[in-house]
Amino acid sequence: MAKNLANLQSQMQNDILKRESRVLKRFSVPKHTTAEKRFAVYQDAYQIRLIEVLSEDYENTWKYLGDEQFYKLAVEYIKAHPSDQTNMRWFGRHFPEFLTQCSLSSDHPILTEIASIEKAIEDAFDAVDDQTATMENLAAIPPEAITGLTFKLKSACRLLRQQTNALDIYMALVNEQTPDALESFDQPRHTLVWRNDMMCQYRALDAEEGMLVDLMFDGKDFALMCEMAATMRDADSAATRVAGHITNWLQTQVISELIIAK
Amino acid sequence: MIDKPPFLGFGLGLRPQHYPEILDAETELPIDWFEIISENYMVEGGRPLQMLDRIKERYPVVMHGVSMSIASTAPLNMEYLGRLKKLADHANPKWISDHLCWTGVHGVNLHDLLPIPYTEEALNHVAGRISQVQDFLGRRIAIENVSSYIEFEESEMDEWTFVAEIAKRADCWLLLDVNNVFVSGQNHQFDDGNFIEQIPVERVVQFHLAGHSEGEDVLIDTHDQPVCDEVFELYENALKRFGPVSTMIERDDNIPPLAELLAELDRAREIASGVLSPEQLKTAA
Numbered sequence: 001m002a003k004n005l006a007n008l009q010s011q012m013q014n015d016i017l018k019r020e021s022r023v024l025k026r027f028s029v030p031k032h033t034t035a036e037k038r039f040a041v042y043q044d045a046y047q048i049r050l051i052e053v054l055s056e057d058y059e060n061t062w063k064y065l066g067d068e069q070f071y072k073l074a075v076e077y078i079k080a081h082p083s084d085q086t087n088m089r090w091f092g093r094h095f096p097e098f099l100t101q102c103s104l105s106s107d108h109p110i111l112t113e114i115a116s117i118e119k120a121i122e123d124a125f126d127a128v129d130d131q132t133a134t135m136e137n138l139a140a141i142p143p144e145a146i147t148g149l150t151f152k153l154k155s156a157c158r159l160l161r162q163q164t165n166a167l168d169i170y171m172a173l174v175n176e177q178t179p180d181a182l183e184s185f186d187q188p189r190h191t192l193v194w195r196n197d198m199m200c201q202y203r204a205l206d207a208e209e210g211m212l213v214d215l216m217f218d219g220k221d222f223a224l225m226c227e228m229a230a231t232m233r234d235a236d237s238a239a240t241r242v243a244g245h246i247t248n249w250l251q252t253q254v255i256s257e258l259i260i261a262k
Numbered sequence: 263m264i265d266k267p268p269f270l271g272f273g274l275g276l277r278p279q280h281y282p283e284i285l286d287a288e289t290e291l292p293i294d295w296f297e298i299i300s301e302n303y304m305v306e307g308g309r310p311l312q313m314l315d316r317i318k319e320r321y322p323v324v325m326h327g328v329s330m331s332i333a334s335t336a337p338l339n340m341e342y343l344g345r346l347k348k349l350a351d352h353a354n355p356k357w358i359s360d361h362l363c364w365t366g367v368h369g370v371n372l373h374d375l376l377p378i379p380y381t382e383e384a385l386n387h388v389a390g391r392i393s394q395v396q397d398f399l400g401r402r403i404a405i406e407n408v409s410s411y412i413e414f415e416e417s418e419m420d421e422w423t424f425v426a427e428i429a430k431r432a433d434c435w436l437l438l439d440v441n442n443v444f445v446s447g448q449n450h451q452f453d454d455g456n457f458i459e460q461i462p463v464e465r466v467v468q469f470h471l472a473g474h475s476e477g478e479d480v481l482i483d484t485h486d487q488p489v490c491d492e493v494f495e496l497y498e499n500a501l502k503r504f505g506p507v508s509t510m511i512e513r514d515d516n517i518p519p520l521a522e523l524l525a526e527l528d529r530a531r532e533i534a535s536g537v538l539s540p541e542q543l544k545t546a547a
């Protein structure tokens with residue numbers, strides 16, 4: 001085991017993470033400069049690089065918070081969650097959850113919700129390329145199997161349940177517009193994030209569609225979806241409404257598989 | 263002695279900003295090959311892999327990683343190497359490279375290319391790990407010299423001696439980053455021409471040309487600027503020593519339109535045609 005090297009690396013890493021200087025005596029640098037100055041290049045780079053990644057991954061959370069607050073939270077996050085990933089792509093994965101606990105957040109539940117939209121879109125971007133169910137697949141289902149039909153959503157799909165108008169605010173930020181004032185709701189609002197032809201998409205769902213997507217995620221069948229839809233709005237047209245949603249989901253690549261009950 | 267992979271000509275680092283320009287180009291672009299950043303394609307699916315599939319249909323590809331941490335004293339990350347191998351099976355690269363550096367210990371990744379002291383202990387340690395990786399991947403890998411801002415009191419040899427010895431002991435290829443030689447030469451006041459003279463010709467399979475920026479009393483390897491004149495000069499010397507070696511422009515930040523990088527690549531071509539014969543400049547393809 002390379003004991004000396006191991007000891008050096010531990011010291012150097014500690015001093016980069018904590019901006020300490022015990023390791024300096026082990027460096028040699030030309031006379032016209034100092035070990036402090038040269039080591040600072042590494043110490044600075046560490047924080048700058050990670051803040052940059054967070055500000056790219058959570059660009060709209062950053063816009064919403066402003067430079068100063070975002071920077072403060074990013075520095076706190078870096079301390080709380082040093083990267084343990086080989087790809088910086090995953091460094092910020094705890095950021096939405098971190099925002100629920102951070103000091104600024106108690107009066108800003110909105111932060112987590114904007115960041116969650118951004119994370120869901122990031123996750124959809126490079127999720128597994130699973131198969132896509134089509135209208136042809138649906139047409140091939142025997143009529144007697146329809147009521148027991150269940151649906152597997154594509155891996156890229158995320159259903160967000162949010163207590164605020166985070167989606168409206170997010171969309172305004174994306175379009176460089178002044179966002180509306182923050183609003184909170186008693187009933188959660190559903191946002192679907194998914195990928196259609198390699199493009200990440202998102203849209204708000206009304207209460208009925210949100211419930212139906214929820215049921216699909218839970219593996220519930222067509223019959224139950226119709227039953228639940230009947231309790232929300234006009235009962236007679238419930239099956240037609242559910243069928244309409246299914247058509248739309250199939251056409252926009254939300255569903256991966258149609259599963260016939262055994 | 264050892265069978266070097268083919269000379270691919272003049273390439274570019276593939277960057278997502280250029281996907282449309284590359285894939286929708288109506289006339290053939292003067293790019294002979296692409297280097298991909300391995301980690302960007304070690305994902306489950308989606309656009310990155312779709313783009314890679316389309317690029318690799320039309321161009322030779324090499325893989326370049328930043329997270330192998332070959333000089334770390336932490337255990338080799340087998341999960342990472344497994345995913346790297348899976349990507350290699352998919353991308354079918356001409357070769358795979360990473361840096362002569364460490365990126366962290368104790369489960370932390372500092373996402374930087376950190377230098378090591380040039381000691382006998384480090385030589386043994388790093389050469390052993392390269393051999394392990396090569397056994398696991400079932401192929402030789404190429405190791406790149408990095409830019410550094412500090413050196414270590416405990417170093418027992420020069421960087422070029424260390425690099426040459428690593429290649430020999432691990433029986434690996436070398437990726438010579440000409441800008442890194444220049445930057446480190448300036449930062450540590452060594453003769454960059456001599457560095458190049460000390461690197462074994464038969465090991466070098468690839469050159470990187472990149473830009474750097476100036477800090478206070480230090481040059482920093484930022485890859486956000488055009489390649490400077492001094493680096494092109496050093497490149498000319500390198501060609502004289504190494505002959506035809508696959509060359510590329512490595513730009514990672516402040517990324518300009520493709521045309522600007524093609525102009526830099528043209529400059530490299532022009533320099534090469536002044537040094538090498540048309541016969542030498544023929545690519546395998």
Ligand SMILES: [Fe+2]
Pocket residue numbers: 406439442470472512
């Ligand atoms: Fe490089």
